[in-house]
Amino acid sequence: MRQNFKGIVVSSGLMNKTVKVKVIRKVLHPKVHKLITLHKNYLVHDEGSVCKNGDLVRIEACRPLSARKRFAVAEILQKAKISQDTIDQANHLTPSK
Template structure:
């Protein structure tokens, strides 16, 4: 079975080795055809605590790591400008 992948934005990094990733899903309303956006928040494992709020990341499905954590950060697609300024 293929692993599921999602791309989203990190909205919280306050937990140790865990980040919350918001994934936006856009689809047309079945009756009115207006574009509706739904946001789902996934808790994802970040082993090195390297991801910061605002980063765009790709997460992949994994075995259950805790009660709510079933995803892991696969790669960082882009860093947020604020995170890059904080490094300097």
């Protein structure tokens, strides 16, 4: 079975067929016995360049595709929701006739 993670796309469109995915995990500290939030960013292959910032994706280990890419997007679990504030800001920036 291949290694699987769930993460959020934090950067897309800067590199061709590549997105950066942040994987967050919680670990119990051995001495303090508190949950600690750890995160790691992975460069992930996105064949169709369909992932956008904020998408929740499942990534899967694959053969090395480049010096730093070892994962590929298996599926998009949830598309990013565009907030109304973002739409209002975009409408405010466009000149009205």
